[in-house]
Amino acid sequence: MADANTHQAKIQFGYRRHPDQDRPGQSPAEHPVVIVGAGPVGLSLAIDLAQRGQRVVLLDDADRIGEGSRAICFSKRSLEYWDRLGVADRMVDKGVVWSVGRIFHGESQLYQFNLLPEDGHKRPAFINLQQYYAEAYLVDRISDLPDIDLRWRNKVTALEQRNDSVALTIETPEGAYRLHAQYIIACDGARSSLRQMVGAEFGGQVFEDQFLIADVKMTAEFPTERWFWFDPPFHAGRSALLHKQPDDVWRIDLQLNRYADPVVEKKPENVRPRIARMLGHDKFEFEWISLYKFQCRRMDRFIHGRVIFAGDSAHQVSPFGARGANSGLEDAENLSWKLDRVLRGTSPASLLESYHVERSLAADENIRESTRSTDFMAPNSHQEARLRKAVLSLAKETEFGKRMVNGGRLSVPCSYDSPLSSRDAEAWGGGPSPGCSMLDAPVSTRGGGQAYLTDAFRKGGTDFTLLSFGNGAAIDTPDGVKDIRIGGEGGLADPQGLVAKRYDAEPGSAYLLRPDGYVAARFRHPTRAGVAAALSRAAGLN
Amino acid sequence: MPLSTSSNFARPDDAFRAIVEAHRGLTEEQSADFDAALVLILANHIGDIDVLREALVLAKRRMIDGQQQQQQQQ
Ligand SMILES: Cc1cc2nc3c(=O)[nH]c(=O)nc-3n(C[C@H](O)[C@H](O)[C@H](O)COP(=O)(O)OP(=O)(O)OC[C@H]3O[C@@H](n4cnc5c(N)ncnc54)[C@H](O)[C@@H]3O)c2cc1C
Numbered sequence: 265m266a267d268a269n270t271h272q273a274k275i276q277f278g279y280r281r282h283p284d285q286d287r288p289g290q291s292p293a294e295h296p297v298v299i300v301g302a303g304p305v306g307l308s309l310a311i312d313l314a315q316r317g318q319r320v321v322l323l324d325d326a327d328r329i330g331e332g333s334r335a336i337c338f339s340k341r342s343l344e345y346w347d348r349l350g351v352a353d354r355m356v357d358k359g360v361v362w363s364v365g366r367i368f369h370g371e372s373q374l375y376q377f378n379l380l381p382e383d384g385h386k387r388p389a390f391i392n393l394q395q396y397y398a399e400a401y402l403v404d405r406i407s408d409l410p411d412i413d414l415r416w417r418n419k420v421t422a423l424e425q426r427n428d429s430v431a432l433t434i435e436t437p438e439g440a441y442r443l444h445a446q447y448i449i450a451c452d453g454a455r456s457s458l459r460q461m462v463g464a465e466f467g468g469q470v471f472e473d474q475f476l477i478a479d480v481k482m483t484a485e486f487p488t489e490r491w492f493w494f495d496p497p498f499h500a501g502r503s504a505l506l507h508k509q510p511d512d513v514w515r516i517d518l519q520l521n522r523y524a525d526p527v528v529e530k531k532p533e534n535v536r537p538r539i540a541r542m543l544g545h546d547k548f549e550f551e552w553i554s555l556y557k558f559q560c561r562r563m564d565r566f567i568h569g570r571v572i573f574a575g576d577s578a579h580q581v582s583p584f585g586a587r588g589a590n591s592g593l594e595d596a597e598n599l600s601w602k603l604d605r606v607l608r609g610t611s612p613a614s615l616l617e618s619y620h621v622e623r624s625l626a627a628d629e630n631i632r633e634s635t636r637s638t639d640f641m642a643p644n645s646h647q648e649a650r651l652r653k654a655v656l657s658l659a660k661e662t663e664f665g666k667r668m669v670n671g672g673r674l675s676v677p678c679s680y681d682s683p684l685s686s687r688d689a690e691a692w693g694g695g696p697s698p699g700c701s702m703l704d705a706p707v708s709t710r711g712g713g714q715a716y717l718t719d720a721f722r723k724g725g726t727d728f729t730l731l732s733f734g735n736g737a738a739i740d741t742p743d744g745v746k747d748i749r750i751g752g753e754g755g756l757a758d759p760q761g762l763v764a765k766r767y768d769a770e771p772g773s774a775y776l777l778r779p780d781g782y783v784a785a786r787f788r789h790p791t792r793a794g795v796a797a798a799l800s801r802a803a804g805l806n
Numbered sequence: 807m808p809l810s811t812s813s814n815f816a817r818p819d820d821a822f823r824a825i826v827e828a829h830r831g832l833t834e835e836q837s838a839d840f841d842a843a844l845v846l847i848l849a850n851h852i853g854d855i856d857v858l859r860e861a862l863v864l865a866k867r868r869m870i871d872g873q874q875q876q877q878q879q880q
Binding site for chain 2: 647650651653654655657658662664665668
């Protein structure tokens with residue numbers, strides 16, 4: 265792809281023949297779930313399903329990871345999810361932790377922001393980590409899980425929907441074979457061939473301006489902050505970004521105009537002077553160079569019969585805001601518990617529809633946010649450019665101007681207006697309302713050990729969980745619901761009072777959390793019947 | 807609170823005049839830049855997205871009315 269591809273694939277995987285390939289054509293192997301695509305989304309979803317006790321076949325048409333530079337910024341929410349999948353420590357240890365960003369206009373700083381200005385969270389606002397490391401760690405984790413059957417160089421080439429299953433045709437180096445599955449999860453990326461196979465459209469917007477993305481290796485003393493420039497002296501009239509990655513690699517984005525010739529612009533000898541102007545020296549090596557035209561698109565429906573789309577196959581965003589992989593991971597965590605329940609028969613298949621409802625709302629939000637950022641960077645008309653100019657100049661003097669400057673709004677979990685949520689019946693002055701993601705806070709165990717609420721949730725098995733406060737009218741939790749008690753006898757302590765504060769809790773208050781850590785319902789005075797009703801709603805049972 | 811379209815200035819002529827005078831001596835380009843900044847400052851001062859949307863609709867109606875008049879004349 266790029267001429268300066270000095271970065272070798274980190275990991276190469278061998279194709280291995282599977283006994284499924286030896287079955288006679290008329291009786292292919294049957295599997296409950298086949299995931300197509302071993303990118304960050306497919307890999308994470310496979311681990312999640314396997315941890316829930318499902319057997320998963322995961323197919324990928326390539327035999328390696330580590331192609332090019334793609335995602336680098338992984339959100340707190342993604343790290344909390346990866347914690348549950350047993351891979352977050354490794355990601356954070358390797359990654360570059362950050363929470364501060366600065367926006368410059370011309371020579372001067374307009375403002376700085378902190379994405380996590382408070383303490384008491386297990387995970388940071390963001391880490392930067394090359395996508396190939398994230399994928400490599402996920403693949404390593406998969407090797408601990410015998411229920412995942414990961415098959416490299418298995419390319420899906422045809423798909424046929426039947427009443428009770430889907431038939432796939434899979435191409436391998438040794439020829440084609442067929443598989444049947446109850447559900448196919450298409451995590452096959454933005455150019456999804458499964459999307460074409462189900463005949464779905466992928467509508468949206470392509471941005472005209474091009475962006476040059478280079479990963480350069482150098483030792484530099486810049487802080488681990490996200491630096492974004494409008495109209496910098498070294499790249500007049502356009503925007504630029506600088507962000508640190510592990511291994512002394514720096515991500516540099518330079519906006520180019522719509523007429524730039526990709527072949528010419530990508531040549532290292534042409535990129536080098538641009539970056540030297542930015543850095544003030546040319547003591548750096550290229551890891552990777554590419555030129556992108558960004559797009560914001562989504563499928564109308566994420567579910568087509570028994571084929572369910574997740575990640576970039578379902579929705580694509582421009583990267584300003586780091587909403588691509590992060591939102592795909594949210595898809596995975598949203599889908600996994602629902603699919604698990606449907607396969608077990610504890611919830612009806614109609615529960616899956618809520619995946620489409622919730623995650624297509626999220627896709628709209630992510631597309632809206634990243635479209636606004638990209639439009640702000642590359643105004644579409646003279647008048648848009650004029651308004652932007654006014655914002656940038658007002659930002660020097662006014663707070664409201666600073667807040668209108670849009671150099672990327674970084675990924676946060678979206679809140680769902682969802683059929684699975686039960687509305688508040690009592691008054692709450694704060695805390696996550698039904699449809700919002702749980703918040704982390706420090707807790708301590710009886711033995712005095714320090715931990716976090718997200719740890720307690722994970723250790724409980726990431727199932728439906730009743731988070732209750734104080735000794736109040738403790739109710740028996742319904743069958744199958746896990747318990748987290750804060751305060752009271754035998755509960756976790758809330759040493760800094762932050763759990764109670766972040767959840768606006770009083771003694772007796774309780775939150776019903778879904779297996780993906782979203783709030784299903786909350787109660788000032790929980791009753792067994794009230795909790796049971798919220799539970800069956802959240803499980804799609806009524 | 808809906809968009810107020812009753813007259814709010816004690817002396818409306820002063821307000822109109824102040825805006826007109828602010829544009830005096832500016833080129834077309836500068837005037838347009840000036841208006842862009844002014845709109846943003848006033849919009850923030852209002853600070854209510856519903857009022858802003860109503861104002862946008864009211865202003866936009868001039869464009870539509872203008873187009874219709876043009877079409878009728880043709
Ligand atoms: C320059 C750039 C910067 C970015 N920065 C960020 C960021 O900072 N943060 C962020 O969250 N996101 C970022 N993104 C987006 C992120 O890279 C993607 O959202 C993410 O890779 C999507 O993951 P996925 O698993 O859905 O798909 P992919 O990673 O595209 O994986 C799809 C997989 O499916 C396989 N496949 C395809 N077709 C078939 C088939 N027919 N049969 C079998 N296998 C198949 C492919 O080989 C591939 O392995 C960035 C993207 C770009 C381009």
